[in-house]
Amino acid sequence: MHRSLYRFLHRFLRSKLAAFGxxxxxxxxxAALIGAWIVPFDPSAQDIMERLKPPLWEGSEGxxxxxxxxxxxxxxxxxxxxxxxxxxxxxxxxxxxxVVGIGFGLIAGYEDRYIGRFLMALTDIQLAVPFLVLAxxxxxxxxxxxxxxxxxxxxxxxxxxARVVRAECLVLREREYVQAARVLGASTxxxxxxHLLPNVMSSVIVISSLLVAKMILFESALxxxxxxxxxxxxxxxxxxxxxxxxxxxxWWVAAMPGLAIFITVIGINLVGDRLRDLLDPRLKQVEN
Amino acid sequence: MSTPVLEIRNLKTYFASxxxxxxxxDGVSLHVDAGETLGVVGESGSGKSVTSLSVMRLIxxxxxxxxxxxILFEGRDILKLDKAAMRDLRGNRLSMIFxxxxxxxxxxxxxxxxxxxxxxxxxxxxxxxxxxxxxxxLRLVNIPAPERRAHEFPHQLSGGMRQxxxxxxxxxxxxxxxxxxxxxxxxxxxxxxxxxxLMRRLRAELGMAIMLITHDLGIVAEMCDRVVVMYGGxxxxxxxxxxxxxxxLHPYSEGLLASIPRIDEDVxxxxxxxxxxxxxxxxxxxxxxxxxxxxxxERCRSETPVLSPIADGRKAAxxxxxxxxxxxxxxxxxx
Amino acid sequence: MRPPVLSVRDxxxxxxxxxxxxxxxxxxxxxxxDGVSFDIGEGRTLGLVGESGCGxxxxxxxxxxxxxxxxxxVLFNGREMLSAKGAAxxxxxxxxxxxxxxxxxxxxxxxxxxxILAEPFEIHGLESGPARTAKIRALLxxxxxxxxxxxxxxxxxxxxxxxxxxxxxxxxxxxxxxICDEPVSALDVSIQSQVLNLLTRLQRDLGLxxxxxxxxxxxxxxxxxxxGVMYLGKLVEMAPKARLFAVPAHxxxxxxxxxxxxxxxxxxxxxxxxxxxxxxPIDPPAGCRFHTRCPRAAEIGVRCRxxxxxxxxxxxxxxxxxxxxxxxxxAA
Numbered sequence: 001m002h003r004s005l006y007r008f009l010h011r012f013l014r015s016k017l018a019a020f021g022x023x024x025x026x027x028x029x030x031a032a033l034i035g036a037w038i039v040p041f042d043p044s045a046q047d048i049m050e051r052l053k054p055p056l057w058e059g060s061e062g063x064x065x066x067x068x069x070x071x072x073x074x075x076x077x078x079x080x081x082x083x084x085x086x087x088x089x090x091x092x093x094x095x096x097x098x099v100v101g102i103g104f105g106l107i108a109g110y111e112d113r114y115i116g117r118f119l120m121a122l123t124d125i126q127l128a129v130p131f132l133v134l135a136x137x138x139x140x141x142x143x144x145x146x147x148x149x150x151x152x153x154x155x156x157x158x159x160x161x162a163r164v165v166r167a168e169c170l171v172l173r174e175r176e177y178v179q180a181a182r183v184l185g186a187s188t189x190x191x192x193x194x195h196l197l198p199n200v201m202s203s204v205i206v207i208s209s210l211l212v213a214k215m216i217l218f219e220s221a222l223x224x225x226x227x228x229x230x231x232x233x234x235x236x237x238x239x240x241x242x243x244x245x246x247x248x249x250x251w252w253v254a255a256m257p258g259l260a261i262f263i264t265v266i267g268i269n270l271v272g273d274r275l276r277d278l279l280d281p282r283l284k285q286v287e288n
Numbered sequence: 289m290s291t292p293v294l295e296i297r298n299l300k301t302y303f304a305s306x307x308x309x310x311x312x313x314d315g316v317s318l319h320v321d322a323g324e325t326l327g328v329v330g331e332s333g334s335g336k337s338v339t340s341l342s343v344m345r346l347i348x349x350x351x352x353x354x355x356x357x358x359i360l361f362e363g364r365d366i367l368k369l370d371k372a373a374m375r376d377l378r379g380n381r382l383s384m385i386f387x388x389x390x391x392x393x394x395x396x397x398x399x400x401x402x403x404x405x406x407x408x409x410x411x412x413x414x415x416x417x418x419x420x421x422x423x424x425x426l427r428l429v430n431i432p433a434p435e436r437r438a439h440e441f442p443h444q445l446s447g448g449m450r451q452x453x454x455x456x457x458x459x460x461x462x463x464x465x466x467x468x469x470x471x472x473x474x475x476x477x478x479x480x481x482x483x484x485x486l487m488r489r490l491r492a493e494l495g496m497a498i499m500l501i502t503h504d505l506g507i508v509a510e511m512c513d514r515v516v517v518m519y520g521g522x523x524x525x526x527x528x529x530x531x532x533x534x535x536x537l538h539p540y541s542e543g544l545l546a547s548i549p550r551i552d553e554d555v556x557x558x559x560x561x562x563x564x565x566x567x568x569x570x571x572x573x574x575x576x577x578x579x580x581x582x583x584x585x586e587r588c589r590s591e592t593p594v595l596s597p598i599a600d601g602r603k604a605a606x607x608x609x610x611x612x613x614x615x616x617x618x619x620x621x622x623x
Numbered sequence: 624m625r626p627p628v629l630s631v632r633d634x635x636x637x638x639x640x641x642x643x644x645x646x647x648x649x650x651x652x653x654x655x656x657d658g659v660s661f662d663i664g665e666g667r668t669l670g671l672v673g674e675s676g677c678g679x680x681x682x683x684x685x686x687x688x689x690x691x692x693x694x695x696x697v698l699f700n701g702r703e704m705l706s707a708k709g710a711a712x713x714x715x716x717x718x719x720x721x722x723x724x725x726x727x728x729x730x731x732x733x734x735x736x737x738x739i740l741a742e743p744f745e746i747h748g749l750e751s752g753p754a755r756t757a758k759i760r761a762l763l764x765x766x767x768x769x770x771x772x773x774x775x776x777x778x779x780x781x782x783x784x785x786x787x788x789x790x791x792x793x794x795x796x797x798x799x800x801x802i803c804d805e806p807v808s809a810l811d812v813s814i815q816s817q818v819l820n821l822l823t824r825l826q827r828d829l830g831l832x833x834x835x836x837x838x839x840x841x842x843x844x845x846x847x848x849x850x851g852v853m854y855l856g857k858l859v860e861m862a863p864k865a866r867l868f869a870v871p872a873h874x875x876x877x878x879x880x881x882x883x884x885x886x887x888x889x890x891x892x893x894x895x896x897x898x899x900x901x902x903x904p905i906d907p908p909a910g911c912r913f914h915t916r917c918p919r920a921a922e923i924g925v926r927c928r929x930x931x932x933x934x935x936x937x938x939x940x941x942x943x944x945x946x947x948x949x950x951x952x953x954a955a
Contacts, residue, residue: 011306176729180792183687184743185716194742198733331811332782446900476674476838478897481882485896503812506884510892529888547816548886549845557823558816558845564781565811 012274021270028264032087035080040065043081043234047072052250067252069242075256078234082257085235086264089150089219090212096154098208101161102200106192108162109169116166123162131156131218139227146229149222153215160207168200202279209272213265220261236261291363292319293465293497294343299357301335301342304350310569312338314521315357317595320465325491325498327512327529329505329544333568335521336501340467343499344384345374362464380410383458385451387470392454393442399453400426400438403460410461425456429486448479452486459490469501484511505548509533514601517541520566520576523595526603537604537612539584540577575606583608626701627662628832629686629719629800634659634695636678636685640905651905655681657856658695663800666826668833670847670864672840672879676901677853679836683802686834687721688712699800717747720793724805726785730777736763736788737773743795762791766821783814790821800832807842819846840883844868849940852876855904855912858934862941872943874919911946919947926951 013019036043040062050059051072057064066075104123108116138152172178178195186194216236222228223237236257243254301313313335320326330336341347343359345366359366361382369377378384386392394402403422407413413421419438426434429452442450451471458466468487472480484507491498500511508515508529515532517525517540525538536542546559563580575581578588587607595605598613606612636656641649656678663669673679684690686697686704697704699718707715723729730739740759744750750758760770766787777785786806793801803822807815819842825831837843843850844864851861852875860873871877878895885892897916902908914920914927923946932949934942 176723176725177731179689180721180723180729180789181742181746182689183716183721184746184792184796185713186742186746190746195731199731331813448900476901477840477882478674478878479900480884481894481896482898484884485894504884505812505886509886509888509890510884533886533888544813545886547813549816549819549841550886555845558820560816560820561813562817564783565814567781 008278011278015274015277017270018274021267021274024263024267025271028083028087028267031080032084035083039074039077039080041074041077043073043077045073052246052253054250055252055256066256067250069239069250069253070246075239075253078239079236079257079260082234082236082239083260083264085146085229085233086216086219086261089146089153089229089235090215092150093153093157093215094208094211096150097156097158097211098161098204100155101158102165102197102204104158104162105165105200106169106196109166110173110188110192110196112166112170119162120166123159126156126159129156135222135227139222144227144230146233149219149228152222153218157211157215157218160211161204164203164207165200168203169196172196172199206272206276206279209268209275213268213272216261216265216268220257292321292360293362294320294499295358295360296339296343297358297360299339299342299359300355301338301347301352302355303352305569307569311521311571312352312568313342314571316518316521316523317357318516318523318526320497320499322464322497323491323495324514325500325512327508327515328499328501328518329503329508329515330518331503331565333520333565334518335568336518337469339518340384340469340499340501343467344378344382345369346384376410379406379458380461381464382467383461383463383465384467384469385454385458385471387473393450395442398439398441399445403438403453403457406457407460421460422456425460426453428459428490429453429456430482431456447475448482451475451479451483455483455486455490459494459496462494463496465497465499467499467501470503471500472507473502473504487511505533505545517544520571521568522576522605523603524577524605526595528601531602535613537598537602537609538577538606539581539608543580543582625665628665628700629663629834630696630698631662631682631686632660632696632698634682634685634697635693636681636690637693653904654678654856654907655904656685657907659853659856659858661851661858661861663832663834665799665832666830667849668826668835668847670843670850671834671836671853672838672843672850673853674838674879674901676855676904678856678904679853680804682853683721683804683834683836687716687719687802689721713747717796718798719800719802720796720798722786722789722793722801722803722806725809726782726789727777727809729789730785732777735774735776736768739777739788740773740791740795743792747796749796758795762795765794765825766791781814782810783817786810786818787821790818790825794825794829797829798831800834803833803835803837805837806835808837808839815842822846840880852879855901855907857912857944858942859913859945860941860943862938862943866938866941872937872941872948873913873945874917874947875913878918911944923947 049072050068051070053059053064053068055065055067057067064074064076066079069075104119108119134156135152139148142148173196178191181191181195219228219235220237220240223235224241226241228237229235239257240254243257246253296316296318299313299316300311303310303312316335316339318326328336328339338347342354343366354367361377366374393399400419400422403425404415404418407418407421408415423434423438426437431437431449431452445453472483475483488511502508512529514528516523517538519540525532525536525541532541533545536545543559543561547561549558561580566576574589574591575593578584581588593605593607595603598604598609634656635658638653638655639650640653659682661669671679671682681690685692688704692705699715702715704715704719737759740762741755744755744758759773763770763773768784768787780788807818810818822833823846826833835843835846847864849861850864850867851858852873853859854875860867860871860876867876868880871880878897881894895918899916902915908915910926910928910930911917911932917927920927926946932944932946934944935948936942937948
């Protein structure tokens with residue numbers, strides 16, 4: 001297993017762009033995991049004297065790499081800490097939506113009569129509900145918090161999983177190895193989890209990697225609208241929202257978190273595209 | 289001897305892959321004379337299909353590339369032609385039919401329009417004339433009610449009908465050479481019999497040469513004048529069809545012939561060539577067939593035998609071919 | 624005579640299909656298998672041949688319950704297979720196994736050989752630990768694969784080797800009957816004979832019975848004791864192998880045999896080439912289903928178009944359903 005993983009990584013890195021993407025993603029993960037301990041400034045330490053200073057400003061306690069914001073807090077430090085929230089929201093909501101979506105997709109794909117039809121009707125309804133309106137409604141009822149945000153994002157983005165997994169299962173269940181298992185007497189759960197699930201995982205990984213990026217954007221958008229994480233925690237979206245009042249005289253306050261989102265999303269998408277190239281069986285044929 | 293329509297000299301077609309370069313075709317030389325049917329026999333990975341696609345210049349590049357060799361069609365090297373000249377040749381004097389007739393036809397055009405398209409392109413006829421000729425072609429390949437069928441779409445036709453349409457299209461510009469890559473493999477036996485019968489008749493009427501790629505030695509026996517047997521990207525034997533079936537010189541040809549279950553004979557146990565077809569990505573030193581060969585000896589594993597003339601019109605790539613030519617007939621009968 | 628191991632009676636399988644038309648809605652019925660009966664004795668092989676769409680594959684799939692039969696009966700040693708449920712069905716599954724056509728699609732690409740061969744035991748809660756490992760090695764040995772290959776994955780094997788793994792999986796539960804659905808037609812010529820020889824040896828060693836489904840008459844002739852010929856969901860002729868190939872009675876069987884290319888360039892070919900194509904099983908022709916292509920229908924006359932021929936026994940074990948061999952009904 002180790003060797004095949006190594007070989008996979010080797011093939012992955014053959015694309016320079018993907019290697020670049022992986023570097024970005026690794027940096028963001030690194031920042032999220034241990035950034036809080038190595039940042040140059042306390043991200044919540046205010047200093048009214050040093051407010052709205054431009055990047056590379058030499059302050060009394062050191063250089064503010066990306067400048068400071070309205071309360072004099074160091075933007076770089078806040079960005080690094082904010083990565084934690086962005087990544088947590090991205091990953092947790094993707095896990096939630098994948099569990100829901102894969103479950104629906106597996107069942108609907110293997111048994112497409114009654115339950116399957118019902119589940120697919122549910123996904124169509126889900127597609128028809130405007131995401132922002134739903135998010136607004138949920139936050140209005142249960143209030144804004146990190147976990148509510150994850151819940152909202154997770155429960156509104158499973159449709160893609162359900163559809164892709166179902167489509168693949170419809171094909172896979174006609175595969176001879178699935179039929180061989182049926183002839184051997186395998187139960188339905190066994191077929192779902194031993195034969196179908198492992199064979200849809202490559203698509204799931206591809207969807208997930210691209211969805212993480214989308215979730216980070218959603219989180220920023222919701223935070224920007226004040227529907228996201230409460231203001232005490234620095235998040236990239238909220239930082240843009242705060243910065244927009246000063247866009248005229250201190251552009252970096254809004255631009256830096258914007259740039260962070262932009263670079264992170266590009267990094268994740270580069271990785272996701274490469275994963276798709278390597279894992280999608282339809283594309284695999286071309287490469288061989 | 290007439291000049292060959294097609295002459296391939298030392299063709300090498302390689303593909304880039306994760307595991308290094310795959311030598312799909314590794315030094316193939318053959319010729320097809322005017323009006324002759326040449327059978328190209330081989331199993332998966334033997335390079336027979338890549339050879340035919342190379343002649344049509346249909347090898348995607350990358351990953352494929354023509355590493356070496358010449359393909360002379362009517363004396364001109366196809367590999368040196370530019371794209372426009374190649375397009376002009378393809379489907380005109382040089383035609384091909386494929387194994388899977390469904391995917392070779394465009395599903396959104398009627399079959400008549402598709403045949404007419406080829407005729408307009410190459411013979412510069414106006415559309416109505418081209419369409420009329422398309423209907424003639426459909427009639428030639430025994431499609432009932434061709435006027436009506438010409439207005440139908442590929443999915444409305446059965447597999448056998450679609451293969452007839454493909455043949456009609458391939459022959460619409462009177463090709464000098466028709467390359468048929470497993471043309472009946474996807475068809476049922478009774479339909480296969482119809483198509484082979486049709487091909488025989490058209491060959492006699494139109495006088496084109498055919499390069500027939502197949503794995504079925506029964507088809508070879510029925511259709512071909514001469515045969516080349518391919519194994520591991522190379523030609524291992526070349527002979528006229530009678531000699532090949534009477535006395536195969538290469539042990540692989542011999543095994544292939546011996547292992548077909550015969551409808552007209554009964555045996556308890558089939559002769560089987562042990563081992564597996566070699567992986568085209570793994571071409572090591574020595575004869576590619578040596579690991580499966582019952583006659584192999586030391587030299588076979590260290591030195592690659594070259595295809596060389598053994599007798600009149602016969603070539604083989606085997607160190608034992610000379611001895612095998614003169615062995616008594618009794619010895620050929622296998623257990 | 625000993626009772627047959629597998630006994631199929633009047634098996635019918637109709638598929639409803641949605642009509643392929645934008646403006647019309649409705650359902651058509653595909654008559655895939657339309658009343659087929661046969662017996663297979665212990666240690667015997669029945670070969671089943673026919674062109675695509677004749678229902679031979681569906682027949683095999685119905686027997687192992689991959690499809691639900693419309694009507695009819697399949698008895699394994701006197702036990703009904705088609706209505707079995709739960710534990711009874713699981714028990715029957717151990718006795719009737721299946722070998723698939725495509726060795727590339729019939730093995731889960733994400734499971735190692737060991738996992739693939741362990742699955743039958745896991746499902747039925749048989750053997751465990753070292754006993755299971757020993758069983759898996761024995762299975763690999765039986766199909767001629769080195770035991771050292773257990774941890775490899777399907778893509779590391781050639782087509783012939785994969786088919787051997789598929790055979791090993793089918794053997795795991797000690798079945799009595801194996802349905803072989805075109806087990807060699809996806810393989811290279813030189814590999815086909817290896818697999819056919821393996822199947823023959825396993826039959827001799829284990830006393831297995833085979834239903835061997837194929838479109839290639841040559842392979843069927845080699846491996847079978849009896850051969851049945853199907854056309855559009857019907858069994859048109861069945862006979863001991865030697866007799867079927869020596870004196871084929873049904874015009875379709877005759878045409879089928881003569882259509883096979885003979886690998887002998889000197890052979891004189893006296894071929895009956897059938898005209899036209901197999902009609903659609905959605906709306907099969909009335910009377911004898913073969914009459915639209917039959918070279919003899921003209922001489923028999925109207926009965927072929929109106930009256931379905933009943934099977935007639937020409938010799939022991941040789942049945943044919945053709946009006947050449949039936950007497951017209953006495954005028955009422």
